[in-house]
Amino acid sequence: MTPQRGRVIACLGLALAAGSTRAQQRIEIMPADPNPGAQDIARPGASNRVVRAFDFEELSTNPGEVPAHWFRAQDDPSRPRPGFPAWNRAELRYTGEGGIAFAGSGAVELPTSGGSTSLLLAQGVVPVFQNADFLCSALVKTSKLRHARAALVARFLDARGQLLPNAESRSQLVLSEKAWTPITVELIGGAENAAYIQLELQLLQPQQQGEAPDPSRVWPQDFEGSAWFDNVSVVQLPRIELTTSAAANITSQPETPTLKLLVRDLTGEPLRAKIEVVDAHGRPADRFEQALGSGFTQMDWSPRVSRLGWYRAIMHVTTDKGASVGQASIDFLWTGRGPETTITGVPESILTSDLARLGLEFEHAPASLLTVIPTTARQISAGSVALPVWHAVSTFEQSKASTARLTPTIDALLSDRRRVTLVLGDLPDSLAASTRADPRNPWSLLATDNKSWQPYLTPLMERYGQRITHWQIGDSHDALTPSASLSTDLQAIARNLTALVPAPVVGVPTPLGAPWSATTDPHVPVSLTQHIPATATPQAVSLAVRAAGPMLDSGAGELRLVLAPHDTANVGPLAAAAQAAKSAIEFWAAASQPDGRMLPGASLSLADPLQLRGQRRQSILPRPELGAWHNLAQRLAGRRITGTFAAGPGITCYVLSPAPGTTAERGGALVAWSESADPVTLTGDFGRGALTTIDLFGNRELLQPAASLATADHPGVNLPLTSAPLFIEGVDINLIRFTSSIAIDPPTLESSNEQHDREVVIFNPWPTGITGQFTFLEPGGFETGRKDRTWRLSPRAQSFSVGPGKTERFPFKVAFSPVEEVGPKPFVLAFELSGQDYGTIEVRRSVEVTVDNIGVDLTATIQGPDLIIEGTFSNRGTSPLTLELTCFAEGFPRSKATITDLPQRNNVVRRFTYPGAAAKLKGQRIMVTAYDPETKARVNKSVVVP
Numbered sequence: 001m002t003p004q005r006g007r008v009i010a011c012l013g014l015a016l017a018a019g020s021t022r023a024q025q026r027i028e029i030m031p032a033d034p035n036p037g038a039q040d041i042a043r044p045g046a047s048n049r050v051v052r053a054f055d056f057e058e059l060s061t062n063p064g065e066v067p068a069h070w071f072r073a074q075d076d077p078s079r080p081r082p083g084f085p086a087w088n089r090a091e092l093r094y095t096g097e098g099g100i101a102f103a104g105s106g107a108v109e110l111p112t113s114g115g116s117t118s119l120l121l122a123q124g125v126v127p128v129f130q131n132a133d134f135l136c137s138a139l140v141k142t143s144k145l146r147h148a149r150a151a152l153v154a155r156f157l158d159a160r161g162q163l164l165p166n167a168e169s170r171s172q173l174v175l176s177e178k179a180w181t182p183i184t185v186e187l188i189g190g191a192e193n194a195a196y197i198q199l200e201l202q203l204l205q206p207q208q209q210g211e212a213p214d215p216s217r218v219w220p221q222d223f224e225g226s227a228w229f230d231n232v233s234v235v236q237l238p239r240i241e242l243t244t245s246a247a248a249n250i251t252s253q254p255e256t257p258t259l260k261l262l263v264r265d266l267t268g269e270p271l272r273a274k275i276e277v278v279d280a281h282g283r284p285a286d287r288f289e290q291a292l293g294s295g296f297t298q299m300d301w302s303p304r305v306s307r308l309g310w311y312r313a314i315m316h317v318t319t320d321k322g323a324s325v326g327q328a329s330i331d332f333l334w335t336g337r338g339p340e341t342t343i344t345g346v347p348e349s350i351l352t353s354d355l356a357r358l359g360l361e362f363e364h365a366p367a368s369l370l371t372v373i374p375t376t377a378r379q380i381s382a383g384s385v386a387l388p389v390w391h392a393v394s395t396f397e398q399s400k401a402s403t404a405r406l407t408p409t410i411d412a413l414l415s416d417r418r419r420v421t422l423v424l425g426d427l428p429d430s431l432a433a434s435t436r437a438d439p440r441n442p443w444s445l446l447a448t449d450n451k452s453w454q455p456y457l458t459p460l461m462e463r464y465g466q467r468i469t470h471w472q473i474g475d476s477h478d479a480l481t482p483s484a485s486l487s488t489d490l491q492a493i494a495r496n497l498t499a500l501v502p503a504p505v506v507g508v509p510t511p512l513g514a515p516w517s518a519t520t521d522p523h524v525p526v527s528l529t530q531h532i533p534a535t536a537t538p539q540a541v542s543l544a545v546r547a548a549g550p551m552l553d554s555g556a557g558e559l560r561l562v563l564a565p566h567d568t569a570n571v572g573p574l575a576a577a578a579q580a581a582k583s584a585i586e587f588w589a590a591a592s593q594p595d596g597r598m599l600p601g602a603s604l605s606l607a608d609p610l611q612l613r614g615q616r617r618q619s620i621l622p623r624p625e626l627g628a629w630h631n632l633a634q635r636l637a638g639r640r641i642t643g644t645f646a647a648g649p650g651i652t653c654y655v656l657s658p659a660p661g662t663t664a665e666r667g668g669a670l671v672a673w674s675e676s677a678d679p680v681t682l683t684g685d686f687g688r689g690a691l692t693t694i695d696l697f698g699n700r701e702l703l704q705p706a707a708s709l710a711t712a713d714h715p716g717v718n719l720p721l722t723s724a725p726l727f728i729e730g731v732d733i734n735l736i737r738f739t740s741s742i743a744i745d746p747p748t749l750e751s752s753n754e755q756h757d758r759e760v761v762i763f764n765p766w767p768t769g770i771t772g773q774f775t776f777l778e779p780g781g782f783e784t785g786r787k788d789r790t791w792r793l794s795p796r797a798q799s800f801s802v803g804p805g806k807t808e809r810f811p812f813k814v815a816f817s818p819v820e821e822v823g824p825k826p827f828v829l830a831f832e833l834s835g836q837d838y839g840t841i842e843v844r845r846s847v848e849v850t851v852d853n854i855g856v857d858l859t860a861t862i863q864g865p866d867l868i869i870e871g872t873f874s875n876r877g878t879s880p881l882t883l884e885l886t887c888f889a890e891g892f893p894r895s896k897a898t899i900t901d902l903p904q905r906n907n908v909v910r911r912f913t914y915p916g917a918a919a920k921l922k923g924q925r926i927m928v929t930a931y932d933p934e935t936k937a938r939v940n941k942s943v944v945v946p
Helices: 348-355 373-381 398-416 430-435 440-447 454-464 482-500 538-554 575-593 624-635 733-741
Strands: 002-004 006-007 014-017 027-029 049-053 070-072 092-094 106-111 117-121 135-141 151-155 163-170 181-187 195-203 225-237 238-244 251-252 258-263 271-280 284-293 296-299 309-319 324-335 357-361 384-388 420-425 470-473 505-509 526-532 555-562 602-607 610-613 617-624 640-642 651-658 669-673 680-684 691-694 700-703 717-720 725-729 743-745 748-750 758-763 769-778 791-794 795-804 808-815 821-835 838-851 854-863 866-875 880-888 895-902 909-912 925-931 938-944
Touching: 002 296, 006 880, 014 309, 014 821, 070 725, 106 117, 135 195, 151 225, 195 225, 195 384, 238 309, 238 691, 251 373, 251 430, 258 271, 258 309, 284 296, 296 482, 309 575, 324 398, 324 617, 324 624, 348 700, 348 758, 357 373, 357 420, 357 617, 357 624, 373 384, 373 398, 373 624, 384 398, 398 420, 398 454, 420 454, 430 440, 440 470, 440 482, 470 526, 482 505, 482 733, 526 538, 538 555, 538 575, 555 575, 575 602, 575 624, 575 640, 575 669, 602 624, 602 669, 651 700, 669 717, 717 725, 733 758, 748 758, 758 795, 795 808, 821 895, 854 938, 866 880, 866 925, 895 909
Parallel strands: 251 324, 357 384, 357 602, 384 420, 420 470, 470 505, 505 526, 526 555, 555 602, 748 838
Antiparallel strands: 002 324, 006 014, 014 027, 049 225, 070 117, 092 106, 106 225, 117 195, 135 181, 135 225, 151 163, 151 195, 238 258, 258 296, 271 284, 271 309, 309 324, 610 617, 640 651, 651 669, 669 725, 680 717, 691 700, 691 725, 743 758, 758 808, 769 795, 769 821, 791 808, 821 838, 854 866, 866 909, 880 895, 880 925, 925 938
């Protein structure tokens, strides 16, 4: 449950609209009255929601220096308060005597002459209901401050006026020199014995701005300036909760998501609730609306969602007159069943090993999160989990309590046979203080005598030393540079851990893609942990795996990549999930080896997959990436990426083949996406069987053959793609691997009058030999029926025979017209396999006609009646270049020019002018040829006249 509050107009034109979480209140200031002196307090529609409002308009009723019911809370012998000297005296001021106010004439000034300043509301002034929620607000403006800041503090007191434990909240610290800024504090009801709310207005110097001021530090501070406060109010809010019935708000099939709503209001107003559910695309999925009456309402609602994925539900609560009084939201995930029950044909050893490669890492794991981690890992089918050992631990006693909280979680994960990595991050404060160690660098301390730190870890090591081998030293984003000294520390840490952990694998955070130092002791097993920032491309994951490939293949160590989640508020939930999926697919491609193995010891973990929102009533929200992670486990386990499918420009398409040791039931698949935000179309012949597409979150759809492609031989498809990976199941994997292997080598042709020798490369993925014939349909016009004699291929048709698992090459010769333009040219081959029920198989490849050392760029410009063709000619080679230039325009004589001894890496401009030809040549294509008489190379380039 993530409570989010709606708009509540508090007083004097202040509108409080909380459109996000409690920690992220969105506040709006209503337009000021043009006559502020006559402005009245603006009450909401339900005026009894304003528990108390202080507008400081006391000129005719209060002769004192401070507002009624308020007193100065400065340092005093009877009430010591260091940092708040007695000479700082808050005062009630009016515009007629030099003060400033947001509205009306009165406001409170908190000045400073060095030190902090406070104005405190007396106890008993704001009585409250114990279980109600409250929003405390004020308007603040600062003057002449540089270091100090203004703040609002709210706290619950008991009937005796004593502060209740964990019942105090402070607003954001504000520096607002030019305008009045609203600040808010939310107090969550439920504190036992809560009877009153106390407010405190503060001007805080830097030393008092932290929770635990350091008295030994020299702090900067202001010795003049003020903070002004106006329109302080306390508004009662309804308690609004929205949750689901599932742990971590993740529901797995065959169950369907159920939302649970709770509204408790103490004002007695009739209320109405409206719930809207949107998917990861931002599209409406379902909605619900119902009158709630007044008082307490609790009910369940099952939204009609038909597709697996990530969703957000937002509940708006209004009065019966339509005034918004609050809102709450919840993110939830609906996933399919796990691969353990849905994947067939994969031996358990392969399935377990593959699932362990896709893991989860929790950098922060408070008690509320620990209880749901085993269930989340089970639902997502994450085979490995990394947990922090020392998160938020300050003392030895807290360390023991943290170990006790970790135990049930670790036991459950190990019972599910998931690999657990324990992360020793920042040192506990007491341990760092006693050893004078840097708390952010546990590495240096753990390499020393273990007497100082072992008591903190002994309970965990004694319990799990025989079952948990992976111990990471330092957080994944605190990278260490491999060095000789690091190698020495590594050996020392391994020796220290070995006392309680036989053969420990020591996790070492290193920079992304950094190779491991050769100075490492080969007898100390290491696991390189590399943090992948959200800004990194999926290709960065691939490069990191390939950089560690020699180390992994030799068995010298392991590699654990940790993928940072995206900020969904900036990129959107769908894009975040898609980026994570592409990173995982690139990881799988880099780890897949030609012999069908996966690189040993390589894994990819998703960092912080669950979010905690809210202060006292925390919600556990699944990130959208988790939905993709679950689907990836289904699609990738028991498969290897064995190559790419030539899908055309702008498309990434990988071939997923069954891993060695699996049966035919596992089958193969393709996974494809657009390389840009623009949609593209994947066209191809993927076999004669039924094809199914599976989207990012696991939703299936039967793929129908394209009417324009389907024939008796070719049930081809046209498949729209977006930037989100799409899986295609049911493909004939051997046919796909066969057609994907076909290549023209090399895939370039030098633009010249010479004949070129090239080869057709064919791989046979079948377990038996194949024979057949292939024919070049293009270039040459045999596909369209319009013969093109400017291209000559010999032989145009030839037979082939390839043994099982073998690759063979078949030579041919190609020549083309000297007027052929540079650029990509389609080569279309028709294959017929003897003894196979495939019919004719068409394969399209692109061959680039190019000249490596000559660059030509053309522009056509109209100047009055004249046409000017301007060419920029560059020498990309390593020696001077001489070119003969010819410009062809239909109906006009050829124009010629020469470039002599153009230096390497230089360019020159030549212009061809056609006087009075602009109108006649409009829309025509003008050709320019650059010919090198020494090498006989020729570059043809054209431009269309605008």
